[in-house]
Amino acid sequence: MGQLLASSADGIVVAAILAVAAMGFTLQFGLTNVINLSFGAVMTIGGFTAYLANVAHLNAWLGMLLGGVAGAVATVALGRGVLRLYARRRTQLFEMMMVTLGMGLVIDYGLQAISQNAIYGYTVLRGAPLRMGPIAVTPIEVGIIVMALVILVAAEAALKFTKLGKALRATAVEPSLARSCGIQTGRVVLITWTVSGFLCGIAGVVYIISTQSVDYSTGELFLPLVIAAAILGGVGSIRGAVVASLVMGLVTEIVAGYGGAAYSTVAGFAILVVVLLVRPGSVSGGAEDRQLVL
Amino acid sequence: MNAWGFYVATLLIYFGVDLLSGISLNLQFGYAGVVNFGYVVFQAVGAYAAAVVVLGPSGGVASFQQYVFGARLAFPLDLLVAAAAGGLVSLAIGMFSLRRMRRDYQAVVLLIVSLIAIQLVSADVPLFNGANGLTGVGWPLGQLLGISATSSPWIYAAWVLAICAAVFVGVTWLSRSPWGRSLRAMRDNEAAASAMGLNITALRLQVFVLGGAIAGLSGGLLVEYIGAWSPGAWGYAETFVIFTAIFVGGVGNYRGVVIGVLLVPVIFLEIPRFLPAIGYPGLIDSLQWVAIGLAWMLCLLFRPQGILPEKRLRVGRPVGPPETAVAPAEGAI
Numbered sequence A: 001m002g003q004l005l006a007s008s009a010d011g012i013v014v015a016a017i018l019a020v021a022a023m024g025f026t027l028q029f030g031l032t033n034v035i036n037l038s039f040g041a042v043m044t045i046g047g048f049t050a051y052l053a054n055v056a057h058l059n060a061w062l063g064m065l066l067g068g069v070a071g072a073v074a075t076v077a078l079g080r081g082v083l084r085l086y087a088r089r090r091t092q093l094f095e096m097m098m099v100t101l102g103m104g105l106v107i108d109y110g111l112q113a114i115s116q117n118a119i120y121g122y123t124v125l126r127g128a129p130l131r132m133g134p135i136a137v138t139p140i141e142v143g144i145i146v147m148a149l150v151i152l153v154a155a156e157a158a159l160k161f162t163k164l165g166k167a168l169r170a171t172a173v174e175p176s177l178a179r180s181c182g183i184q185t186g187r188v189v190l191i192t193w194t195v196s197g198f199l200c201g202i203a204g205v206v207y208i209i210s211t212q213s214v215d216y217s218t219g220e221l222f223l224p225l226v227i228a229a230a231i232l233g234g235v236g237s238i239r240g241a242v243v244a245s246l247v248m249g250l251v252t253e254i255v256a257g258y259g260g261a262a263y264s265t266v267a268g269f270a271i272l273v274v275v276l277l278v279r280p281g282s283v284s285g286g287a288e289d290r291q292l293v294l
Numbered sequence B: 001m002n003a004w005g006f007y008v009a010t011l012l013i014y015f016g017v018d019l020l021s022g023i024s025l026n027l028q029f030g031y032a033g034v035v036n037f038g039y040v041v042f043q044a045v046g047a048y049a050a051a052v053v054v055l056g057p058s059g060g061v062a063s064f065q066q067y068v069f070g071a072r073l074a075f076p077l078d079l080l081v082a083a084a085a086g087g088l089v090s091l092a093i094g095m096f097s098l099r100r101m102r103r104d105y106q107a108v109v110l111l112i113v114s115l116i117a118i119q120l121v122s123a124d125v126p127l128f129n130g131a132n133g134l135t136g137v138g139w140p141l142g143q144l145l146g147i148s149a150t151s152s153p154w155i156y157a158a159w160v161l162a163i164c165a166a167v168f169v170g171v172t173w174l175s176r177s178p179w180g181r182s183l184r185a186m187r188d189n190e191a192a193a194s195a196m197g198l199n200i201t202a203l204r205l206q207v208f209v210l211g212g213a214i215a216g217l218s219g220g221l222l223v224e225y226i227g228a229w230s231p232g233a234w235g236y237a238e239t240f241v242i243f244t245a246i247f248v249g250g251v252g253n254y255r256g257v258v259i260g261v262l263l264v265p266v267i268f269l270e271i272p273r274f275l276p277a278i279g280y281p282g283l284i285d286s287l288q289w290v291a292i293g294l295a296w297m298l299c300l301l302f303r304p305q306g307i308l309p310e311k312r313l314r315v316g317r318p319v320g321p322p323e324t325a326v327a328p329a330e331g332a333i
Helices: A002-032 A039-055 A060-088 A093-114 A139-161 A163-173 A175-180 A185-211 A218-232 A238-259 A261-278 A280-284 B003-031 B040-055 B077-097 B103-123 B140-145 B153-176 B178-188 B190-195 B200-226 B237-249 B254-274 B283-302
Strands: A130-132 A135-137
Touching: A002 A039, A002 A135, A002 A139, A002 A163, A002 A185, A002 A218, A002 A238, A039 A060, A039 A093, A039 A185, A039 A218, A060 A093, A060 A185, A060 B283, A093 A218, A093 B103, A093 B237, A093 B283, A135 A139, A139 A163, A139 A185, A139 A238, A163 A175, A163 A185, A175 A185, A185 A218, A218 A238, A218 A261, A218 B103, A238 A261, A261 B103, B003 B153, B003 B178, B003 B200, B003 B237, B003 B254, B040 B077, B040 B103, B040 B200, B040 B237, B077 B103, B077 B200, B140 B153, B153 B178, B153 B200, B153 B254, B178 B190, B178 B200, B190 B200, B237 B254, B237 B283, B254 B283
Parallel strands: none
Antiparallel strands: A130 A135
16 A cells, blocks of 8 residues: 555656646647657757756756747747748648657757767756655655646646637637638747747756756657657647546556566556557547648 | 678678568558558567577576577578568557557557567566577578578578568569559558458558568568677667668659668668768767658658659549659548
């Protein structure tokens, strides 16, 4: 029982980290309909930015902010600069995913080249763990959970109550109709990329805070979990992404607690595979007519 | 046998193995329309299967490497087992991943399958000796002839290329057969093909399994030359090199695959070996991957149909505007 509680607590922390990334991913995915496989690479960019901020003796929270900004800048640059080129040549939806794959490779290995393939320590914001029975969480982990919840509430509120949120939902459902209603879909996409990129950068920083190191493959290893959580939670659904992250985080950590760390990620992925096996319609329905929104 | 001779022979062997991989992926992607991002798993399965039936019975936990099954089969059973293993695993994976789902989801699922596979194999030591992998794999045909693969690489290269030629001829013949025509019908217009009575699911599965078998065969050939095989050899990134190769050469036709495999894994990835060592050790390797990513992106941007686009068979007079041969299966899922 104690093990279960401790693993569950760890699971919620993992879920929080995953949720921040998944929310950013699903925002982008829900609007543009492209599975952006360079998302992990942008997370790594955010992580490295925070690392450099740390080296320059900047405050750790400022570093996190800068990481988010770096993520936003990178996402917008890639989307506007690179993906636009392909959209102009009327590339299909699924080929766009392959383009983002190529982008991810270039960034990942470019970072490997620049970072000389070394692993850099990032030990900031570590506090002594608070102990409540079998559960041990550090204050920063609690902070991460709080952050994820704040982002969830803010994103849901923005989507529901602001004009921009309505424009985003309209564009996601039917872009041509949204355009004829006077919504500037190009601007909506741009803002979505900025916010999603910001979340991506933040997620990268949060991830390296918990793993205490950063190297070129940081985001690459985390990305499949993020995609799995986003798909499991339903395309474009922020709260779905959070619920899915919770499920995956709990399963991953509980399996790790009982079965060993090696099988934990397998368990996490297996959830997605099982869901797609048993009920493919529930996560992929009505997708044949999805169009590319860029 | 000087170093150059050994190098060129090894290059030829890798060319042959990659050619088989390219043919397999071309079958799965170009014909069945499956984006198999987990391709390397099938090659790995074939390699492990061949290794395990050549190494002899496992010594269990006590010996320095443990694995399941274990036999000492003679040629040609080792390669047949490799191909069968690849086919069986692709059957199992195909059963759940070839359902009607978005192609991008399918790609992600297959990628995840390869990630799961690598984690499982690395963690489960009694299976295939975990992260350390298997070593000491011999070459049964060579044992028959009394030679070893690494001491006579040219003979091994000839052997590999002979198998490649046979597979190439077989696959080209198949693509011209009625079965091949139904494949193209399925790929180009699934709704019409289905309305004509073709069993789409069965066709897709057949192509996927055939691709998997060829991939397994390539793995078997590779492991019998290298003599060792471990999870480090089949990371998910290896799949992308082959994908880039078939895209650059031209998806959907086999001569394109030959050109692509010649250009990408062989020439493109070998050139850095001859560059002067610049920067720190390992810089060239990183830049190689950057270059692969760029090549992939440039190819998709400027010539998505590849160097040798597929020859569209025209029957009678075309009615309406001619279609442009872009990357396949826009009409499918």
